[in-house]
Amino acid sequence: MDEKILKELVKLNIPTFYMASNLTTNDFGRFTKEFIEMGRKKAAMVQSFLDLGFSTLVSDVDAVWLRNPFPFFRKFTDADMLVSSDLIQTTSIAEGLEDLSGARHGLNIGVMFLRPRALSLVQEWIANMRSDPKGWDQAELTHLFRSNLTVAPNRSDGLLSIYNGKLLGGALPTSLFCSGQSYKEGTSWEGGLRPYSFHASGIASATSGKRSRLREWGFWHDEPGRFTHPVGFLSYDNHVPLELINEVRDFKNQSKTLQGVLPHFKLMNEQLSQLRVALVAAKELGGAAAVLPHLWLGKQNDIWPGDGYFRESRFQMPFTAPADYTMDLEWMDHEIPDEYREFSFLEKPEATPLLASRVVIVICQAEADADCEEGEAPAIPKEDDTVRLKPNRNLYQLRTALSHLYKSYKIVHFQGRMEKAIHLNPVETAFYNERMRGWMGAFCCVEEKPGHIFYDLFWDVPGHINRFNEVQEGPWEPKPGP
Known part of the structure; x- marks a missing residue:
């Protein structure tokens, strides 16, 4: 797609060529002019290879191959x-x-x-997009693929009659050619299967979300520089009360109401x-990079309006x-690109040297705890590389x-009730x-219009200004919109 990728592939001795697509190399959103044009470039490339008589594997740039398909x-x-x-x-x-019912589900042309026998379909695919300047390549191809879709007679291999009976085709099994959601649900592992590919589809936060998901699951190759930082790294134990886990697990109200998401x-x-x-x-400790926690959710986030459960989802809540x-x-990458890392960051082999240089800050549970640092002088770690810190310290x-x-350690790790570590005054809170x-x-x-509810990092601070520029009066309540 661009010269930078071309040069990297050449370095890896991967046979490649330059498409000269003349499209922007910046991230462009779905259904923008550039997005629509990219689909046409993709279809034209497929036609070129089929014209030459080659069988062609099409793989979007956000698809990862795990074994030879x-x-x-x-x-x-x-x-x-x-x-x-x-x-x-x-x-x-x-x-x-996939069987006939599976093939009638949403196809994804990312993989x-x-x-060559499919050339006639591809030619009509291209012609249809030319006649509709706003036509989406995936929707156009799906329409042709499903024309009079039916089971092909006298076959035991599961192939279907597609394209008005002119071709044979099928939907690749989502347990082996995974989407973002099917891989997350572990469809492959439950069947004892090894996936061939993972396509980062159905993921929020655009390219930033896709890259993060790939990093979380170990599918993204990072340069050594990502495992260094001018200051260091901060991590902590994410405390999840058992009573809240049980409340979600036992909750019977799966409605689309505000009550159903409490x-x-x-x-x-x-x-x-x-x-x-x-x-x-x-931020206060010099601008270290925070390792994000692996958060627990009580509802499945849906990319379409729903009751918090993907259609067909088998997730057990939480x-x-x-x-x-x-x-x-996406917003965080714009504002603080080097100030956070994914939750699995410290689990990677490249992070092993970091773990050997870690100090643990134990947050004391009561003001009366003995041997806890007040914060009036630099703390001196004990022989086991721990520091005990009184709760509710000011900045x-x-x-x-x-x-x-951070002059002696690469990781400062907090242990205990993280939310009790510091107290912000009104100016700092603002x-x-x-x-x-x-x-x-x-x-x-939820069923409101709009139905989305934003999370709020300052939900428990009455009087703060929320993202709607409204002052939060009293206890926080879920509020849809804007």
């Missing part, structure tokens, strides 16, 4: 076209194709395999208080979620006690509320 394709020698799907629960058996927000807000303090502490479910990573005390530790206001995403959705 061609042995799978060779099992279906009569298939003219195989397309991936956004289906969540697979209908396939073992390593077979597809075509043989246990979810109680669970989330408890964790957001801790996240707020961690982000403030990281569940641990990727960061893009709750945070606006001066926090900096005094801990900021020097400053950090303004700084962080855009970093959280929204839950979608």
Whole structure:
């Protein structure tokens, strides 16, 4: 797509060529002019290869290949076209194709395999897009694929009659050619299968969300520089009260009402208080990079309006979620690109040297605890690399006690009730509320119009100004919109 990618692929000795697409290399949103034009470039490239007589594997740039898929394709020698799907629960058996009902679900052309016999379909696909300047490439191809879609007679391989009976095709099993959601649900592992690919589709926060999800799951190769930082890293134990876990698990109201999402927000807000303090502490201790927690959710976030459950989703509530479910990573990448890391950051082999240079800050549970630092002088770690810190320190005390530790350690890890570590005065609260206001995403959705509800890092601070520029009066309540 661009010269930068071309040069990187050449360095890796991967046969490649320059498309000279003349499209922007910046992130462009869905259904923009550039998005529509990219679909036309993609279709023209597919036609070029089929014209030359080559079978063609199409893979979007946000798809990751985990093993060689061609042995799978060779099992279906009569298939003219195989397309991936956004289906969540697979209908396939073992390593077979999705059945007819599965193929009628949303197809996704981010991964597809075509043989030269599919050229006529591709030519009509291109012609249809030329006649409709706003036509979406995926919708146009899906329409052709599904024309008089039916089971192909006298076949045992699961191939379907597609394109008005002119071709044979099928939907690739979502358990093997995974979407963002089907991989998250573990469809492959439950069937004892190893996926061929993962396509980062259905993920919030645009490219930032996709990149984060790939990093969380170990599918993104980072340069060594990501595991260094001018200051260091801050991590903490995310405390999730068992009573809130049980409340979500036992809650029977799965309606689209505000009442139906209350246990979810109680669970989330408890964790957001801790996240707020961690982000403030990281900034105050010289601008360290905060390692995000693996947050627990009580409702499945939906990319379409719903009751908090993906259609077909099998998640048991509550569940641990990727960061893009709750945070606006696109906004964060714009404002603080080097001030946070994904929750799995310290679990990676490259982070092993960091873990060998870690000091643990134990947050004392009561003012009367003995041997706890006041914050009136730099804390001296004990022989086991721990520091005991009194709760509710002001920012001066926090900096005094801990900021020097990054001269000796690469990670400062907080243990205990993170939300009790510091106390902000009104001026500091206003400053950090303004700084962080855009970093959280929204839950979608309740039956209101609009139905999304934004998360709020300062939900428990009465009198703060929320993202709607309204003063929060009294206890926080879920509010849809704007």
